[in-house]
Amino acid sequence: MAGDFANGRRVAPTGSVDKFVKAVRKRFAFSDAEERMLLERMSGTTRFSAGDVLVSEGSPVTFSSLLSDGFVCREKMTDSGHRQIAEVTVPGDFIDLHSYPLGRLDHSITALTDCRTVRLYHEDIDAIIQERPRLARILWFATMVDASIHREWIVNLGSRKGAKRMAHFFCEMYYRLEVVDMVRDGTFFLPLTQGQLGEALGFTPVHTNRLLQELRAANLLEYRSHSATVADIGELASFAGFDPDYLYLGGARHRAGLDRADHQYGASTR
Amino acid sequence: MAGDFANGRRVAPTGSVDKFVKAVRKRFAFSDAEERMLLERMSGTTRFSAGDVLVSEGSPVTFSSLLSDGFVCREKMTDSGHRQIAEVTVPGDFIDLHSYPLGRLDHSITALTDCRTVRLYHEDIDAIIQERPRLARILWFATMVDASIHREWIVNLGSRKGAKRMAHFFCEMYYRLEVVDMVRDGTFFLPLTQGQLGEALGFTPVHTNRLLQELRAANLLEYRSHSATVADIGELASFAGFDPDYLYLGGARHRAGLDRADHQYGASTR
DNA sequence: CGCCTCATTGACCTAGTTCAATTTGGGTGG
DNA sequence: CCACCCAAATTGAACTAGGTCAATGAGGCG
Numbered sequence: 365m366a367g368d369f370a371n372g373r374r375v376a377p378t379g380s381v382d383k384f385v386k387a388v389r390k391r392f393a394f395s396d397a398e399e400r401m402l403l404e405r406m407s408g409t410t411r412f413s414a415g416d417v418l419v420s421e422g423s424p425v426t427f428s429s430l431l432s433d434g435f436v437c438r439e440k441m442t443d444s445g446h447r448q449i450a451e452v453t454v455p456g457d458f459i460d461l462h463s464y465p466l467g468r469l470d471h472s473i474t475a476l477t478d479c480r481t482v483r484l485y486h487e488d489i490d491a492i493i494q495e496r497p498r499l500a501r502i503l504w505f506a507t508m509v510d511a512s513i514h515r516e517w518i519v520n521l522g523s524r525k526g527a528k529r530m531a532h533f534f535c536e537m538y539y540r541l542e543v544v545d546m547v548r549d550g551t552f553f554l555p556l557t558q559g560q561l562g563e564a565l566g567f568t569p570v571h572t573n574r575l576l577q578e579l580r581a582a583n584l585l586e587y588r589s590h591s592a593t594v595a596d597i598g599e600l601a602s603f604a605g606f607d608p609d610y611l612y613l614g615g616a617r618h619r620a621g622l623d624r625a626d627h628q629y630g631a632s633t634r
Numbered sequence: 635m636a637g638d639f640a641n642g643r644r645v646a647p648t649g650s651v652d653k654f655v656k657a658v659r660k661r662f663a664f665s666d667a668e669e670r671m672l673l674e675r676m677s678g679t680t681r682f683s684a685g686d687v688l689v690s691e692g693s694p695v696t697f698s699s700l701l702s703d704g705f706v707c708r709e710k711m712t713d714s715g716h717r718q719i720a721e722v723t724v725p726g727d728f729i730d731l732h733s734y735p736l737g738r739l740d741h742s743i744t745a746l747t748d749c750r751t752v753r754l755y756h757e758d759i760d761a762i763i764q765e766r767p768r769l770a771r772i773l774w775f776a777t778m779v780d781a782s783i784h785r786e787w788i789v790n791l792g793s794r795k796g797a798k799r800m801a802h803f804f805c806e807m808y809y810r811l812e813v814v815d816m817v818r819d820g821t822f823f824l825p826l827t828q829g830q831l832g833e834a835l836g837f838t839p840v841h842t843n844r845l846l847q848e849l850r851a852a853n854l855l856e857y858r859s860h861s862a863t864v865a866d867i868g869e870l871a872s873f874a875g876f877d878p879d880y881l882y883l884g885g886a887r888h889r890a891g892l893d894r895a896d897h898q899y900g901a902s903t904r
Numbered sequence: 905c906g907c908c909t910c911a912t913t914g915a916c917c918t919a920g921t922t923c924a925a926t927t928t929g930g931g932t933g934g
Numbered sequence: 935c936c937a938c939c940c941a942a943a944t945t946g947a948a949c950t951a952g953g954t955c956a957a958t959g960a961g962g963c964g
Contacts, residue, residue: 422879440789443875448789462782465775470782470880493770497763504774505735511777512732512740514784515710515720521791522836523716526951557910566792571952573912588911589961605713609692610740796919827942841920843944858943859929 380409380432380482383456383544388502390543390613398499405488406430412475414555418459419473425463427485431455434479435555439563440471449564451513452476452537452556456544462507464489476555509612516610521566524605527582529565530575531604534585538597539608550594554587650679650702650752653726653814658772660813660883668769675758676700682745684825688729689743695733697755701725704749705825709833710741719834721783722746722807722826726814732777734759746825779882786880791836794875797848799835801874804855808867809878820864824857 381403388394409432412418418436419425436459438450450471453459463469464486493500513536520532541552556564562572579585584600586593594600601607608614651673658664679702682688688706689695706729708720720741723729733739734756763770783806790802811822826834832842849855854870856863864870871877878884 438785440785442789442793443877444793446793448793450785450788462778465771465778466782466882470882471785490767493763493767497760500763500770501735504777507774507778507781508732508735511781511784512736514781514788515708515741517788518720518784518791519710519712519718521788522834523712523714523718558912559910564792568953569911570913570954574952577912607713612736612740828944829942838921839943840922840945844920847944 380480381406381430383432384430384458386545387456387543388506391505392502394502398496398502401492401496401499402484405484405492407483407485410481410483412479412481414475414477416475417472418475418481419463419469421470421472422468424468425460425466425486427483428461428463428489429459429481429483431457431459432480432482435476436473436479437476437560437564438471439474447563448566449560450517451510452554452564454537454540454544455546457510458484458503458506461503462510464503476560505612512610512612527575527578528604530561530567530572531579531584531600532606533561533565534587534592534594535597535601535604535606535608536611537592538594538600539611539613543613550597552592553590554592555590650750651676651700653702654700654728656815657726657813658776661775662772664772668766668772671762671766671769672754675754675762677753677755680751680753682749682751684745684747686745687742688745688751689733689739691740691742692738694738695730695756697753698731698733698759699729699751699753701727701729702750702752705746706743706749707746707830707834708741708743717833718836719830720787721780722824722834724807724810724814725816727780728754728773728776731773732780734773746830775882782880782882797845797852798874800831800837800842800845801849801854801870802876803831803835804857804862804864805867805871805874805876805878806881807862808864808870809881809883813883820867822862823860824862825860 381399385394385399385402407427410429412434418429421440431453433455435452435454437452440448440450442448459473459481460469461484489500489503492503516536520529524532537554538547538552541547546552558572558576559569561567561576562569565572567575576585576587580587582603583595584603585595651669655664655669655672677697680699682704688699691710701723703725705722705724707722710718710720712718729743729751730739731754759770759773762773786806790799794802807824808817808822811817816822828842828846829839831837831846832839835842837845846855846857850857852873853865854873855865
C-alpha cells in the first residue's frame, strides 16, 4: 500500500517490486531477507504519462528507478535529428540503475505508455553494498544484463537484415516479457508504433511495415494495434537465429558464479 | 616486476595497471591507497598471441582481466556465420569485468595483437567490495562505460550511414587511446584489417575500403597498415556528429556522483 | 463530422552488396 | 638479393535491400 512506512520513510507500495523480484528469482536464489531490505530501501511510487521524459540525457541523477508498470525506452538523438531507440524496458526492469556509478546518463529515458516507477536513492545503494554485498552484486548483475542486451542489438543491427532483424527483436521481447508473466498464449502487449519499431531496428516506417507484412505472410508473427502474437516461438527464434543465452535467464552456470562469494564470505542468503 | 609478491601471492608487475589508473584518474580522484589495494589484488601477467581467444562465449569465468598491453575485441557469431565485433578494447581497459556479476560471457574475446593481461580474481573483487566500496564503485563504473559505448554503437549502426559511421568509430578510438597516451600528433596504432573494420561497422570489406578512400579524399582520415592519422579531430568529430560525452571522460558531473557516498559513509579517499 | 496520427501501397532511387579480377606489400626460403 | 607466396587492399561492374517521395486508407476521438 502506498501508505507503508519503515524507518520513518515512505516505502515502496506492496507489489511494486514484485516483477523485479520475479525476474531475480528466475535467475538466482533470492532470500526473503534480501527482498525485505530492497523493499525497505525503495521509496513510493511516481507516475508518468506516455511521452514523458523520465530522465533526460546528461542531467545528473541521484536515484534510480524501478519500472513497476508500463513501458519506457532508452533513446538518443543524432546531430542529424535521427532518433535511435537503444532498448525497450519492460515492467520489473530497473531503468537507470547505471546512473548509480555513472552519475548522469548518456541517453534519455522516455515513457512509451503511462507508467509507474519506484525510487531507489543512490545513498541507499551505498547502504546495500555495505550491508548486503550479495544484493549489490544482484543489482550490478541487472545492469550487466542490459549491457549484454546492448551487445546483442549491435549484432542484430550490424549483422542481421530485414525480417530476421525484426524477428529477433520480437523474440527478445517475448522472452523478457515471459519472465514477468506478461505473455499469454503467445500474445503480448507492446506499445510501439511501426515508426518506433523502425527507430529501434534502423529501418524507415515504410520498410518496417513491409517487413511486418512479410513476417505475417510467413505465419511467424502478427503485430497489430500494439499487440504481438507469436504462433510458435521456436519457429520464430529459429528463423531469426535467436538464442536467449544473452538474457542470462537460465540457470546454474552463473548462479554458481554469483553465490560462490557468499559462501566464502559467509553472507547469509536466508 | 614479475617477481613481486604480497600476502604470499604473486602480484601484478609494476606498470601493468598504469593505464587503467591513468584512465581512472582522468575521471575521478583516485587515492594511492585505492591504487595500492587494486595492485595488491591483481595477479601476475598472462601473455596471448594475436588471434588467441582469451575468453570463449558461454564458458564460466572466475577471474577478470585487465588488458595492460595490446588490443582485443569482443565478438559474436550469428547462426549464419557472420561475425560481428561489438567493441574494440584498448590498453588499460578491463576486458571482462562484467564476468564478475555475470559468471559467464555472452560473447568471445579475441586478441587482435599479441597482448598481456593481469588477473583480478572474482573473490578478490568480493574483498574489494567489503573493504573499499568506493573502489568497487569505480569497477562498476568501468563496466557501465562499456555499456554506454555499446549504446553509442547501437546509434552508430542504426542511425549513421557510410563515411559518417566509419568516422564516428575512429573518433571513439582516438578519444579512448588519447586517455592512455597512445595518440601522437593525431596518429595512433589500430590493429584492424579493413575486413575487421567492416565486421565492427556492419559493412563488407569492399565497401569499407571505399569508405576509407572517401574519408581520405576529404582529408579527414588516413588509415594504412594499422596506423590511423587524423588531421583535425575537431573536423572529423563534427563530420561524424561525434560527441565524447558518452565516454564519461570529463569531469565534475559524475565525479560528484561517485564521491557523494564516500562522504556520507566516511570511507577515506586518501 | 472533421481531424489527426498511424498504417499501407506504389513507383522510383541509391547506398551498400556481390562477384570476380587485379594489385600491393610483407615475409620466407633459397 | 631475388623468386615466391599469401593475406590484405583495391578496382570494376552488375545487382538488391532498403530509402525516399507521395498518395491513399483506416481507426480513434472531441
